[in-house]
Amino acid sequence: MSDLEYPEDLRYTAEHEWVRSQGNGAVRIGITSYAQDALGDVVYVSLPTVGDTVAAGDACGEVESTKSVSDLYAPLAGEISAVNDALDATPELVNSDPYGDGWMYELRLEDDSALDGLMDRAAYQSQLG
């Protein structure tokens, strides 16, 4: 696992998702380097619909590799404000650039301060063991 990266400026969840503050109450969400490596080649991503309202912990999409399926969980409550349509045609971006072009969706937070409740890099890495 030593070659997998976890950027300092992100927040993380136990479901192996990352959350990046966009400022103005919105966050961008994707899956971590650990998650994409565990899944293997990502071949299909099913994302929520812009305008949907989600509660923290809601299953709101799926990531599939050749061999398995994982649910995407909303890390925080809010409204879906954008989805990464590029993943329809190029789901492999989740493997090649999980924190960049492989992002999944954006959420307008119900409560800005909820972001602080998520794990920082050190906490996430320590739970990876």
Next chain:
Amino acid sequence: MSNGALKTSPVHDRHVALGAKMADFGGWEMPIEYPGGGVVREHTVVRTSVGIFDVSHLGKASVRGPGARELVNRCLANDLGRIEPGKAQYTLCCNDTGGVVDDLIAYLRADDDVFLIPNAANTAAVVELLAAAAPDDVEVRDLHEDFGVLAVQGSKSDEVLTALGLPAGHEYMSFVDAQWEGVPVTVCRTGYTGERGYEVVAPWEATARLWDALLTAAEPYAGLPCGLGSRDTLRTEMGYALHGHELTPEITPVQARVGWAVGWKKEQFWGKEALEKEKAQGPRRVSWGLLATGRGIPRAACEVRSGGEVVGVVTSGTFSPTLKQGIALALLAPTVAAGDQVVVDVRGREVPAEVTRPPFVEVDVREG
């Protein structure tokens, strides 16, 4: 396996050194994929060049003694009278209800010597059944850990074997014995990918060295070590049955469309009565291919519906790296026909699919 410990292949330390992701395959800890490869890349290299697989988890068993061929022929389903010594045959070990205990390859060495390659998890059962049916002078031996098996698959597989001084170019489903660095190996023109290729049976303790040599010989062709993840996507694209999915003790060869591997004219084989009856009456369900026409990937156990009615169930499903679409094999009601549009219930979402006859891709596995 009651203690939960997994067996390991003679190539295990090579897989670990390469950093392969390992998983349980029929009680064996085997590689799924390798770093720098991944299922899609490993799949593609087999379709375009050559890939090397460790399939040492597969069973090996010998049936030897006067009447060995006759024993196998009156027990297993296919007709060993159709082939000559030096040829291998895909065959089935059925139960009394016509269900499939195992599907396996039989190498006919001589009338008194048949070598079997059953599935890892079914080897002990096949050996036990044959041993119980054997006359005193025919010995059935489980040689699971006496031999390793490496598969060399893809259009460049002849070049890889030739570089090692091994025989290549022999007929599909035939085998040739050879020496490699002082050890006896058997090179059989078989595989599970649909590509031209070979499976090499080697003594257990020589298998890791042979693996190293094959990987080196594959380098000029950009060949890769390939895991069992890509072996599964490759076989699914071909529509090849996998025991535990398309074939089980509850699924007959008639239902799975492998009736071509049944010697219907033989006087006897296990399950004959039940299978003849089913063939005459027509099976209550039949295996088909499903090509997802909408976005989504059908998976094993997903329900298949047509006009709101349940018409069957998916037995294997995956993403086809060649077609970039979801593909599946499914057991469907006899009312369903090729070209029908159905829907697959993928975790509550309806994915439309077209009923087809596999293979899903065009290949030339038999080409001279």
